[in-house]
Amino acid sequence: MNRNERLRLAGGRDTFIPGWVDRVQLLEAVVSTQEEAKKLAESGAPQGTTVRAEEQTGGRGRMGRKWHSPRGKGIWMSVVLRPELPLSLTPQLTLLAGVAVCLAIREVTGVQAGIKWPNDLLAGGRKVCGILLESSLREGRLHYAIAGIGIAANLTEEDYPPDLQGIGTSLLIEGGGIPVDRSALTAAVLTELEYLYLVYMEQGFAPIRELWESMSVTLGRQVGFNTPQGRCEATAVGLDDNGGLLLKDGTGSVIRVLSGEIEMI
Numbered sequence: 001m002n003r004n005e006r007l008r009l010a011g012g013r014d015t016f017i018p019g020w021v022d023r024v025q026l027l028e029a030v031v032s033t034q035e036e037a038k039k040l041a042e043s044g045a046p047q048g049t050t051v052r053a054e055e056q057t058g059g060r061g062r063m064g065r066k067w068h069s070p071r072g073k074g075i076w077m078s079v080v081l082r083p084e085l086p087l088s089l090t091p092q093l094t095l096l097a098g099v100a101v102c103l104a105i106r107e108v109t110g111v112q113a114g115i116k117w118p119n120d121l122l123a124g125g126r127k128v129c130g131i132l133l134e135s136s137l138r139e140g141r142l143h144y145a146i147a148g149i150g151i152a153a154n155l156t157e158e159d160y161p162p163d164l165q166g167i168g169t170s171l172l173i174e175g176g177g178i179p180v181d182r183s184a185l186t187a188a189v190l191t192e193l194e195y196l197y198l199v200y201m202e203q204g205f206a207p208i209r210e211l212w213e214s215m216s217v218t219l220g221r222q223v224g225f226n227t228p229q230g231r232c233e234a235t236a237v238g239l240d241d242n243g244g245l246l247l248k249d250g251t252g253s254v255i256r257v258l259s260g261e262i263e264m265i
Helices: 003-009 033-042 091-109 182-203 206-215
Strands: 024-030 050-056 075-081 114-116 120-123 126-138 141-151 222-227 230-239 245-248 254-257 262-264
Touching: 024 033, 033 050, 033 075, 033 126, 033 141, 075 182, 091 114, 091 120, 091 126, 091 141, 091 182, 091 206, 114 206, 141 182, 182 206, 206 230, 230 254
Parallel strands: 024 050
Antiparallel strands: 050 075, 075 141, 114 120, 120 126, 126 141, 222 230, 222 262, 230 245, 245 254
16 A cells, blocks of 8 residues: 555554564464464464464365465465454454455555455455454453465465366466565565554544455456355445445345355356
């Protein structure tokens, strides 16, 4: 995000000094950065504490899927967040993280990634990043959230197992074979995430929604999704105030999807 954009979001004030980039713990091999970050959060680690690993042996995506995290090839990290929010609004944090990562990727690598609702970033029509937000409650209130971010930075086509070839891509592939400086991209992601988080806490979801919609590869597209009544197809038209996806079907009716997955047609 350039300075003019920061000034616009901050209402003309530009006093932001990034701090989260100094709270990164770099580990070698872990089962999951999510689990390591949860341990730190439970022990009182401050907001912005980040666990980044060279390799995950049991990385997880949404719905319990395994996340492919080979050594030295990507950015596998999890960030501790401590927002004072009702649990119903935590999906907004997933969208916020997507915006931050998308901005950082474009800035550092030049790859024009786009956001697929709710938690994927695509480049060249294939998945280059996934985001997993998990929340912890205490006495019925949100205690902390962990934002897991997995960016395929320097994977080659051969690094993907057969079941992911043609589905996953990397910034190296989409950037014409130019290696990504993973430390620089990590710092950019955390800087954008911290800044947008502060804007969100001060101004609410509206500025985040505006940025998300400007970088979305979902809006305006026909998508398929499952409902209790069966599979449906509709056109994605926007986000609601809570971060749900708004779809318009063939009758002109607007459908609100709060969770789950969509397939772009």
